[in-house]
Amino acid sequence: MASTASHVSFLPPILTFCGAAVVAVPVFRLLGLSAVLGYLAAGVAIGPSGLSLVEDPQTIATVAELGVVLLLFIIGLELKLSHLWSMKRDIFGLGFAQLTLTAVCLGGAALAIGFSPKASFVTGVAVALSATAIALQMLGERNDLPTPYGQRSFAILLFQDLSVVPLLAILPLLASGAAAEQTSLMDRLLTVGETLAAIAAVILVGRYGLNPFFRVLARSGAREVMTASALLVVLGAALLMQEVGLSMAMGAFLAGLLLAESNFRHQLEADIEPFRGMLLGLFFMSVGMSIDLALVREQWLLLALAAPVVLLGKTLLITVLSRLFGARWRDGLRSGTILCTAGEFAFVLLPVATGLGLMTAAEAQPVTALAAITMLLGPILSTVVEKVLSRHREAEEEPDPGAVPGHEGELESRVLVIGFGRFGQIVNQVLLAQGIDATVIDNDVARIRDAGRFGLKVYYGDGTRLDVLRAAGAEKAEMICICIDDQDAMMKIIEIIHENFKNARSFVRAFDRIHAVELMHHDVDYQIREVFESAIVFGRAALEELGTDPDTAAATANDVRKRDIARLVLQKEVGTMGGAELVVGAKITPEPLKAPTGKAKALSPETRDILGEEVL
Template sequence: MADVSHTSYLPAILTFCAGAVIAVPVFRRLGQSAVLGYLAAGIVIGPSVLAVIKDPDAIRGTAEIGVVLLLFLVGLELQPARLYSMRKDILGAGLAQMVLSAGVIGAVAWWFGLSLGGAVAVGLALALSATSIALQLLEERGDGGETYGRRTFSILLFQDISIAPALALLPLLATTEAEAGGSMRALAGLGFALLAVAIIVLAGRYVLNPFFRILAKAGAKEVMTAAALLIVLGAALLMEHVGLSMAMGAFLAGVLLADSHFRHELEADIEPFRGVLLGLFFMAVGMSLDLKLVADNALLLALAAPLLVLFKIAVAASILRASCSSTTEAIRAGALLSPAGEFAFVLLPLGLSLGLLNPQQGAIATALAAISMLIGPIVAKLIDIWLLSRTQAETMDEDFDGAGGTVIVVGFGRFGQVVTQALLLQHVDVTIIDSDVERIRSAAKFGFKIYYGDGTRLDVLRSAGADKAKIICVCIDKREDALHIVEMVKAEFPTVRLHVRAYDRIHAIELMKANVDYQMRETFESALGFGRVTLEGLGLTYDEASLVIDHVRDRDAQRMEIQFTEGLAASLTKVPRVTPEPLIKPKAKSKALTQETREVIEDGGAEVAVGGVGEPER
């Protein structure tokens, strides 16, 4: 019996995986969002078509964790400085879009016979937009830094923030409609909810950073991942127990960690779970779409879904156009905001469970939200093609001020600290990546963007903005890790310049083979400077000593080029042995001052020296 219980989950898991790997590539090949692939896969494997999965509600609880993790990642983006710079769009355009859309949709729902509470639930649910779809489309277009992309994100941000009060409002509406005397219990529940929020805020302020600092010192990455899931799911469970949403708890946890040095490490750890579970969530949404209900209400849904999408485009575009966006930007942003959001499938079941909606009303509203998510990205794609074809000349004159990249410095040890001093003097926008807690603390004094994380991981580099950087400076002292970073950056971010610290001469040759833009041996220039001052101490002038040092530098560069070329000709994988060798022929013969020294020299006499200045093989 044990074997049966353990293997009973495998058919469902294999079904989900098969549906995803078949549907998502097909939809991406058609130029559509992966979300559409998940929805379509869910419809096919659900009860309405193949009935491979007969009970979609059985996986909804697990799938909703994907939404929880999505809100946590949204919360991680809510840094105070970023929020302040976006305040007008968030509080202005975001609030106006939510109020107008929810008000009109709710009024139409009330006109169709829904109760006041049910109309509010439907209005709020359908006024929200799909954050995952909009952000994915922006990423695919590479327009996240464009004006319309930033304004779209601001409205999505307000919607995500408004989810928390919306989730708190629906139980109050249900209590008010059910019994007037229950308002005291509702207020008591609200008090418990506020207490839970206060607990999470205090824990985030005084516990989370020291907690992660202790774990970081332990050096176990899997424990950091487990701790991140513990914090997110623990906050979510606490909020669920006081009558609010799990998503709200995760959102608060993310906000409290937005200024943490461990933010991007947490983001990189959570992202794979978020992606898989959010995909599962969309498949669950597709499975819950009752095609028989859609067929029975075909005329209503066929009219309502396109009207909903076009109405939301018109509202968002009008608001953005009135707040000084160009017509093209306003329409493109409105198109991205047109599908119903992920939280429609949280708010509508909540309204159903509270009695604000009857099963028929809830099913039709859910079907309307799902259909809008299917057609919304297609409409956005068509509108984008049409607008770009008509306004090509206009887009050439767009303002790209501030779109320039930054410098990312991987490694903030003794070498990286000196490099960043010059950048700091010129007020360059610098991002530091390091996995050492003490170095992170030191970097905080410089005023840089600081990300705790492993710079050898692609997801950490991507999260830190490597795709938008102008230069990535690799300043770590491990040669293998430096070469690994170079390989990743060359493959994933080919337009970014690479400046790399070389450990020694062999490492420098390897970096030259990897076609980095600039490399420097960590002790070479400092040793030349030391030698110049020594020459001055022997009586040479500064100019005379500098001329000698320049001569040494030129000869070393010539020798490096010879070794680089010979190494490539000999073998693509074999690096020639490098040992110290003088760049000019000495006038005097070396003299051993002791017998032990003479024996050491004679034992090594058979070796062939092909190296450079003062660098033993290491």
Template sequence: MASATDHASFLPPVLTFLSAAVIGVPLVRLLGQSAVLGYLVAGVVIGPAGFSLIAEPETAASVAEIGVVLLLFIVGLELEISRLVSMRRDIFGLGAAQLALCSLVIAGAALAYGLTPAAASVVGIAIALSATAVALQLLEERGDLGSPYGGRSFAVLLFQDISVVAILALLPLLASAGATPKDGWLDEGLRSTGRAVVAVAGVVLVGRYGLNPFFRLLAAAGGREVMTAAALLVVLGTALVMEKAGLSMAMGAFLAGVMLAESNFRHQLEADIEPFRGMLLGLFFMSVGMSIDGGLLTNHWLALLAATMAAIAVKIALVAGLFRLFGSPWLDALRGAAVLAPAGEFAFVILPAAGDLRILASDVTRFCVALAALTMLVGPIAAKGLDALIARRPKEAEPPSDVGEAQESGDTRVLVVGFGRFGQILAQVLLAEGINITVIDKDVEQIRNATSFGFRIYYGDGTRLDVLRASGLAKADLICVCIDDAPAALKIVDIVHEEFPNVRTYVRAYDRTHAIELMNRDVDFQLRETVESALGFGRATLESLGLPAEAAARRVEDVRKRDVARLVLQQAGAMPDGSGWLRGTPELRPEPLTAPKSPSRALSAETRGLIEQQPHESAARALEPEDAEPNA
């Protein structure tokens, strides 16, 4: 049996990573820089180039790659297949042009430095690739992932991920440059391509026809932790399949996300994955910082600094020109080029692989790996500096083109939590007016019922902050809480007021006590679920007894006003009936709004017995039927 020491052996490195994150990131954020830079600096400090607090940085790097995988999965959840198809020009046009042009220019510089053509080609491709994790994190912090330049930046990153399999297949061919290619290299290349195509097709088919029924079955069985486990299983399983097929794990996770982008379970999955993604992505950035060779940095700091600044400047200039060529305004082109300037994660795969194949000498490999890591360190600073320069420009000088494209016509205006009887009728009203709404419900049957309404409805628990955030509540005008669980509704109201103060709260009240608690929480609107239907029922009853429609309507309106007035008095604890009701007291007794013309009479011995058992209660209270709804 393992000893207590063995069980605790993993704690020191975990505590080291957590301490570095909670110290480094806030300090860097206070300086106005990106959180990415904070993680990178923290990694440098705790790594071999700093205090060497982590004994095996390579182990941390292998675990941290999962952060990039989860990031790509969440990005895939935001992209429907139709939108992905509409991006094909940017993916295969702009993406291919960026990789080709940057590779050629950087390879030319490496060739002039004295590298062989094969070595220069590898260096050019490795540095031309962009850091997916850094770029997406910067775009997310800016809130620009859905903007025109954000979409083009992502298209470039996606093409690079697609190209990785071809780049890795190219390395053995470059290793044999100048010699006779090995027998069977063409067949092996075709087999690798075939495996990749089969794997992608398999993921698409399973995602299209298998994932929704799978998650529907799990949701019906219940258990939130099972849904979280299933989400991780899908993401990591798909990533592993892609890796075995020769593609990148991030590419597999992205495909899984795209397959689930139109799923009813999308927001719940995003909420379940988000905590893992954030922590592991931070660990990835720290692992990049730890990969910097301190000895090399000390001995060749001037050359590394010059190469880093040159690489970033060249990539910004070339990519900005390509963005402009593809129709982006200059400011958007510069923003997109800045987030794509750092070298990519795959540089840490391609460069060592080229070293193993003896395309690159060991000292060149170490230099280029350090160069790639330093571009990740300096790139966020350059992007932040560019943002500061842009912010100084007068707003009138910014080109107005493409502004409309940044606004999504399908943005949610109303978030409806609960799609039961109450929520369905509300949805009918909003649907008739053409209001864009998103509905969240954790009842699988209600999700099935909503498929014909044409709006977005997702499986999820509306009492969870991460689900509300993932559903886009921050951009909504108001939230309608239509569930019949009073404590859950109060919890949602508290979360919304705390985290989304600009969102208005409209809440279905279960009964009178619940309505008063909602009023005490200053909701924008509350309505007891039975009030309007009961008043309408009473009006119809009066009309059937011979009262004119106008008179019946006046009588109902009078009762409504009296009821509201009493509710306000009860909320303030100012009822003159001596009941002593105070804020938070759970019991409210019904009282007539109009004084009765005669006292109540007991019509049976059983009823008289009930009256005698409650001598201190009024006759009207004692005659309350057992099945009455006292707090309606």
């Protein structure tokens, strides 16, 4: 049995990280700054250059890299070939231009101060990449991701993320000249073959194995198993890529990309999101801890000149390029300040390049410090510029003809339907008849398979979970239709909608009169009892079949409908039984909408006993 000391040993660092985050992040948020900046400052404070509360930052950084891995997995989940194609101009045009021109300028500057050509190339591309985690976090905090400048910023980040893979493949080729004497041609070919085999294995398993795998797990109904399986897929693909010499991020990205069309996509994203957020926070803190204040003091002049040059230079380049691709100057400037920092992958590319002999430690250390400093100062610059521009935002309300299509097209559905049972299917039929494609959530595998025949966007997920609703686009939906058959779950969803998605109208399926009154008390925008209208239509058809004039039958049915609605409203205002429901044990009983013309008559002894009639 483990000793008490062994249990306690890992608690101090955990408490240190939690305490630093709990103190720093709220303070920076109260100052109107990004949470990312709070994490970075907390890392500086507790790191070796600060209070030295963490003894081994490198070990923490290794664990924190999983945050970037999970981020790339979610980016892969959000990608589809159709989305890539619709954004092709900004991704492969604007993104390529930004990365190329920025890398050339920064690489040229590194060459001018004495770096070797290969080190200058690595420096240029490492600092030209932007911090995906910081940019997406800030865009999310501002709710600006769907805006034109947010979409263009995402397109640039997307190209940068896609370019990391070939960049990691190019570095060993640049070093191959020095390693040629030590590595035979057969060994190099074997390494290339292993890499291609690993990529092929991830693609084949992802394409043909993951959906059946998740389908079997979903039938078990165990939510924690789905979470474990999501982590298994992400980390398994990441480990496989690492074993063949590629980045873990590439494996996670491939896994996400292959699951982008999966019906389980939103549930997977919701399961991964808490781990991603926690580990990304840890990653930012590890970046803060990596800032060597002694090195900063030693080379303060170089870093003091280089940091503003990088921030302002990248901002200027992105602003001009965005303008050339159709953006307004103001939107281009906002994109520039969002993307002016160096990126997370600088901390991946620089160590790899150093290990391959492309640059010396003396060259890599100041570049690493420069990248960390830009990540510290960039959010401040972006926040200041955003506050200045926000005072003159009236002109931005005009439509932008160059707006980029949403990268999350299916998440911009006007309607979100929760439940694809017999009720939800008919609701979707009506919406589809008018060309309205709803996003549907259901946690029944058979229903998801059936929905495939409708051509609907149906995803596996638990509609009572806030993270699933957010992942499915509830924040962008105009209307959320709740069509499930679990009353408790339904009331939980209504509470979540009213608390978190106030702009969405709530349309709810009610089971009976009692449930309808309860829904009215919860201020839903619309509710209907699932059998009420069908019973009204049924009764009207019966009247017509019995010889009643169709117009009279229709008027009678409409009169019953009006009287029922009037009583329902009255019961909501004064209580379902006018106060009698407060008596312990009292139950709501059906009442006629019109006074009966005669007394009930029992036709059998058993019925007379039930009605309490006296035997004549």
